Amino acid sequence: MNSQQLDHGTILIVDDNPANLDVLSDFLDSSGFEVLVAQDGYSAIDKVHYAPPHLILLDIMMPGIDGFETCRRLKENSETKEIPIIFTSALADTVDKVKGLSLGAVDYITKPFQQEEVLARVRLHLKLYFIGQELAQQNSLLEQRVSERTAKLNQAIQELQTAQVQLIQSEKMSSLGQLVAGVAHEINNPVNFIFGNLSHANEYTTSLLEIIQTYQEKYPDPDEELQETLEELELDFLIEDLPKLLKSMQVGAERIREIVLSLRKFSRIDEAELKPVDIHDGIDTTLMILHNRVKVRSSSPAIEIIRDYGDLPEIECYSGQLNQVFMNLLANAIDALEEKRDRTEATRITITTSMVSQQRACISIADNGAGIEESVREKIFNPFFTTKPIGKGTGMGLAIAYSIVVDKHNGSLACLSQLGQGTEFVLEIPCVQPRSNRPAPDIQEVSS
Structure with missing residues (x-):
């Protein structure tokens, strides 16, 4: 001064x-x-x-x-x-x-x-005043800088935490996909063996039953020993029940084949690159994996799954990552219905697909649960935000889903909800990804 x-x-x-x-x-x-x-x-x-x-x-x-x-x-x-x-x-x-x-x-x-005294005191207190003002200004500027740097540091920490969780999630999904693919492959061989031989077993059984029927026609009066054996073995019951048994085995083998196919499609280890896929196929395989969570339980009814599929073309996407989005959204919808199921009320999840334009497809996943209040809905895609009890969720499922849809697929993901009226997640992605979203030829995208 x-x-x-x-x-x-x-x-x-x-x-x-x-x-x-x-x-x-x-x-x-x-x-x-x-x-x-x-x-x-x-x-x-x-x-x-x-x-x-x-x-x-x-x-x-x-x-x-x-x-x-x-x-x-x-x-x-x-x-x-x-x-x-x-x-x-x-x-x-x-x-x-x-x-x-x-x-x-x-x-x-x-x-x-005295004028000199007045001048000296005035100058002294003006000096102190201006110094105080300057210090206050510097302090305010310092506080602003500290606040800005603190905000940047907090943002960096949050980005680091998000990146770490995403990396862990990516590695977990990749490891899970490899495990699922390996298990599916190991199961697939014996199942195919069983499934392939069931037709022969059915044919052989039919032939044996025809032989027995011919014997009964040619020799209607067996001796006493054979008659006792036939009665002990309940031949009539065996003739009636054996075809049913083989049919049940065939249905079971077909079910196992469907599950194995769903596991292989969900893992998509061999399809981690950007390529056209059937979105409905991805949704169905995800529902197959979640079947155990929606089926009838001893104390609660099944969750009704309504598929309202539109006429969609094949969508160019990272199918493994998009399956992860479907898994997170459907799992959240199931969680939202648990309380209603415990009261044995009717629960349903409605999955709707349509084209919103010639270039963009829309997938809607809606439940008839309790809904989400506005203050929660505004933060639902924030990393680490969760309304679940400690140990029940990381708060990263929807954040990762949002990142996959928005960052990886140039799409949008919105949450529409009102208390008492259920929740709807609306996902939109382009049918063909822009060139800027395609990885370089020498870079292999890792499935998450």
Whole structure:
């Protein structure tokens, strides 16, 4: 703070004596200050509000409100409380000085005063005032910088945590996919063996039953020993039940083949690149895997699955990642219906697909659960945000789903919900990904 800045401050002189005003104002004006004057407390307060000075020389004994009351009112106002006030008065009692300082004044000059003393005190308190203002400004700037850096650090930490969870999730899904694909492959061989031989077993059984029937026609009266054996083995029951048994085995083998096919489609280890796929196939395989969670339980009914599929072309996407999105959205829908199922109320999930334009497909997954309140819905895609109890969820399922749809597929994912009216997740993705979204030829995309 240089002397030139100190000599250009604005000073308000408040005194009901015109002679004192003239002397002080002329002297301070000639010393380079900008001078304002007021002859009573009310007009002083008004001037301070519309033209705040840097310092106030305030007389004590004035008509209307005295200097003490004027000072008190100025110090109570947040906009004027920082302006330094120097009392000027003929009252020299210590009690008056102490009272003035206790009200917030910074100094006290006794009349009659020396001009050099006034100038020295004015410059001193202006210097202190400007230093205080500069320190306050620097402190505010420092707080702003600290706040900005803290926000950037928090954002970096959150991005790091998100990246770590996504990496863990990606590795988990990749490992799960490899495990599922391996198990499916191992199961597939014996199942195919069983399935392939069931037709022969059925044919052989039919032939044997024909032979037995021919024997019964040719020899209707078997001897006593054979008759006892036939009755003991319940031949009539075997003839009736054996075809049913083989049929049940065939149905079971077909079911295992369907499950194995669904597991292989869901893992998509060999289809991690961007390629056209049947979206409905991905949804169906995901539902197959979640079948155990939607079927009838001992204490609650099954969740009704309504498929309202439109006429969609093959969608160019990372099918393994998109299956993960379907898994997260459907699992959340099932979770939302658990309380309703416990009350044995009707529950349903409606999956609707359609084309919203010639270039974009829409997939809607809606449930008839309790719905989500607005304050929760606004944060539902935020990383680590979850309404589930500790240990029941990481808060990353929907965040990862959002990232896969928006970042990986240039699409959109929205949550529509009202309390008591269920929840709907609406997913839109382009049918053909733009060139900017395609990986370089020498980069292999890792399935997550």
